[in-house]
Amino acid sequence: MTQDQHTMVALVADRPGVLNRVASLFRRRGFNIDSIAVGHTEQKGVSRMTIVVNGDEATIEQVRKQLDKVIDVIKLSDITESSIVDRELALIKVRSTPETRSEIMQIVDIFRAKIVDVAPDSVIIEVTGDTDKIDSLFNLLHNFGIKEMARSGRLAMTRGSNL
Amino acid sequence: MKLNGAQIVCESLIREGVEVIFGYPGGVLLPFYDTLLQYPQLRHILVRHEQGAAHAADGYARATGRVGVCLATSGPGATNLVTGIANAQMDSSPVLAITGQVVRPLLGKDGFQEVDITGITLPITKHNYLIMDAGDVARTFKEAFHIATTGRMGTVLVDIPKDVFTDEAEFQYPAKVSLPGYKPVTRGHPAQIRKATELINRSLRPVIIAGRGVTLSRAFDELKELAEKAQVPVITTLLGISCFPENHVLSHGMLGMHGLAHVNMAVSHADLVIAIGMRFDDRATAMVSGFAPQASVIHIDIDPAEIGKNVRVDIPIVGDSKNVLRELCKLIEVNTHMDWLRQLDTWQHEHPSTAIRDGHDLLPQYVISTISDITDGDAVIVTGVGQHQMWSAQHYCYKKPNSLISSGGLGTMGFELPAAVGAKVGRPDEPVWCICGDGGFQMTMQELGTIAQERLAVKVVIINNGYLGMVRQWQDLFYGRRYIATPLSGPDFQKIAEAYGIRALRVTERGEVEPAVRTAMDHDGPFILEFVVEPEENVYPMVPPGASLADIIEPPVRQTLGAMPNFNL
Known part of the structure; x- marks a missing residue:
């Protein structure tokens, strides 16, 4: 099955x-x-x-x-079959150097994510979206070296008035 | 009116119609027991082990249909209830377990006799509570009784810290419960009932498989009406036994691993299974893919989660058996199913599963069938688990509704004696016969103390074969007859009886069975009958594990009879 x-x-x-x-x-x-x-x-x-x-x-x-x-x-x-809005929040700590930082920022912009903390050798990125979007961002950031990630799990709500 | 927590518990129990508590005291229960002195209308029965309290409450609930209440102290008292709680919940028995708990400031600190009993019993109760405020006691009890007795009945545990018993609160027993997440469906959907009616009217080879749900909803008359009107043979699960009189012409007995051969054949050839208040347990269905291969299935059950869980169902009807059967009876057509019923009779004649070998050997089957004859199928039979249970299912002719009390789902050895205590307390005017194996009896025989102290006229039958017989049977049939850990020595049961001041007889010959059973029956008080039976007698028919219902092993023509293992008795 x-x-x-x-x-x-x-x-x-x-x-x-x-x-x-x-x-x-x-x-x-x-x-x-x-x-x-x-x-x-x-x-x-x-x-x-x-x-x-x-x-x-x-x-x-x-x-x-x-x-x-x-x-x-x-x-x-x-609500799988319903029309829904679903979101997940992730915090991703990525290794960064002065050389890679701008490239990371570009990716973050494209995904409409945010950098919420900067340290000498890493940044923390905050991103919300559906599971696919977070997975894609994760995959793109993977090459820079991911030090830590926390995901909230999915939140979902049906559109309109029906639950 | 301001009362303390213990008083509120007693007031709540009285308002719910409770008359008996099976319990065992302990440190944190002292304030509760002290309060119990003020409530003589609550009869307290002191058991000898908390497991006995839970089984007794379960036996009481099964015998009466009312909530059985057991009580144990915190820590080991509470953990000793666990087997009894799981047993009751598996068989949908309405039981309320009350446990004492350490004082609130000590909770979570591993205090003396602290155990997280709500955590432990979470997967084996229908619901449970830890009461943290005396003001919540009344509402909690109202909810607990409601949950235990409605929908698919079950077991509820309420854990009460010692200082909640002593704290005061305003007492008013709530008139209603407010449980927005709990709304059991009791009426069958009319469209589904119509579809079921069409199938029943059209079917040529229908069978009814009735389970414990029929007894729980007291749908005895409705089941009879359905069976008679449409002339459908009635088959039962183990726990369905006695929901339909076994001396009725349409009664055919139990299906399953040790079901009667012709019954299993009927299910295997049926074109329609009408399953009522049963849950397609693996012991009843045997291998699921081979179960009733030609049949459409109508499944009537109050628990939606049981539908489609084990067996594919064509027409599910969620609802209380009594309501659903009443509606079905209105709609179905009168039918005869003459050929089909005749076919069952032929099978039964060709495969006489309940025939007993002639001879002088003292056979356990002969013991049960003699008890059946002498009590005229009118006793309440309580059994443990194993061979004696299967023989009691096969060879006693249950004529009275709700007259077999047995541990089905959990299969708890040692259930029988304490459950018989509960059954006799619940139905004091009826004969209660407790049929035990020598293994199970030794697990809980301390409850003879309860029987003696309360002067309960339970007739205890020990089928003594010197083995853990059912396990030995599997070793015999499937493990090359390599007997390990199954030969079992016992004490001198006559002396055990004497020590408790209970009369007893030991029977070793077939000819002595009848007079001994009569002596026990006529004696005014408890009685222990020990039957020293053929040690290596097996239960037949048998569907081997992993096979389908149609693959029945019938008894070999001559069984090898081994000698009784030699122990220093």
Whole structure:
């Protein structure tokens, strides 16, 4: 069966242990999480998890159903097929010398990223975008030598009024 | 009204209709137990090990359909509950486990008898709570009972720090629960029910496979109506046994690894499987790809996550069995399925799986079938796990709804004795027979102390073959008869019984079985019957692991009979 990447949004009760419940479920049932991002929402007491998961159709259906069974999961939507805006934030620390710095800056400009810290031998680049964009930037910067990278995992929202 | 946390727990339990708590005290529970003195309407039964408390609560829940409550102290008390909690949750038993916890300032500091029991039980409960404020106790209990008893029933654990028991809070028991993330579907979708109706009406070789969900939703009458109206043979899973009277002409018994041969053949030839409140466990389906190869599958279950999990389903219906069957019964046509039913009878006649060899040997099958005859299929049977469990499933004729209590999903040896405690407490006026193997009995036989102290008239049957019989059977059939770690010496069970002040008999001859069973039955009080049976008797039929239901091993014409291993008994 074909493996597909799915993006799910779970609105969950903002209680201790909720992340543990969700993570434990993925581990126990053998589901693969590509990324998970958690934060507050506009509603008090409700957190939002954006979960990116890989699997065949049957696995994804089980992921959906099992997540729905978690009492603290208030609402679960698989938004893979919807029209969505999805973003990820990455901080990339790249080795730089006086010779390479301008070339790096050019690449950063093209990607509409930002340099947020400069040190004698490295710069930190902040970039937001979808996963592909971040991957492409990463690949271009690779030759300069990447010292460190931190990615937030995907955040996603459907366009218009439907969740 | 201001009450302390312990009082709020008791008030909440009373409001939820709880009458019995199976528990074991300890340091952090002292304030709770002290409070319990003020509530004589809450009967406390002291077990001999916390695992027994969880199994007893589970047995009580299975016997009565009401929430079984167990209580243990923090640390080792809580961890001792774990097997019982997992067992109850696997079989969708509505159990509430209450554990004491160290005082809040010590939480996370590895204090004396601290263990993260909510962390430990997270994957084996339907939900769990750690209460950090006395003001949350009432709401938590309201939610816990609601979650345990609705949707797919299950086990909920509530962990309460000692100082929450002693803190005061305003008490008002909430009238409603507010759980926005929890809305179980109980009514089947009408369009799906219509589609199922068409399939049932059209089918030529249908079978019903009924599971524990039928018992949990008390859909006995609805199942009977469906089966009779459409004349569909009724097959059950292990935990479905007794959801349909086994003396009914449409009853055919259990499917699966040790299912009856003609039943497994029927499933393998059926053109329609109507699965009700069962979850296609691997012991029931055997190899999934070979399961019911010619059949369309209608799957009725209250848990959407069970649908399509193990077996491909043509028509899923999410809902409570009772509701869905009621709707189905209205729509289906009267049918006869004469040829199909006759075919099953022919198979049954040609493959008599429950026939018992003649002779003088004391066969375990003969013991169970004698108990069945003498109790007229009217007792509540509680079993452990292994050969004696399968023989109890095959050779007892269950006539009464909800009369088999057995550990299915988790397969917990030692479940039987404490579960029988719970069953007898829950149904004191009915005969409760606890059928054990000599292995499982020795795992939890300390609960004889509970039986003696509470004067529970449980009839305990020990099928003593001197082996861990089911494992020995696999070593026999699949590991070249190399017996390791399965020969098992036991104590003198007569002396064990005597030590607890319980009457007992040892039976070694076939001719003694009937009078012994009658003596036990007529005795007013607990009784232990030990049957020293053929040591190397195997359970047949058997579908070997990795094979499909149609690949049935039937009993060899003459079994090799080995000698009883020689131990210093």
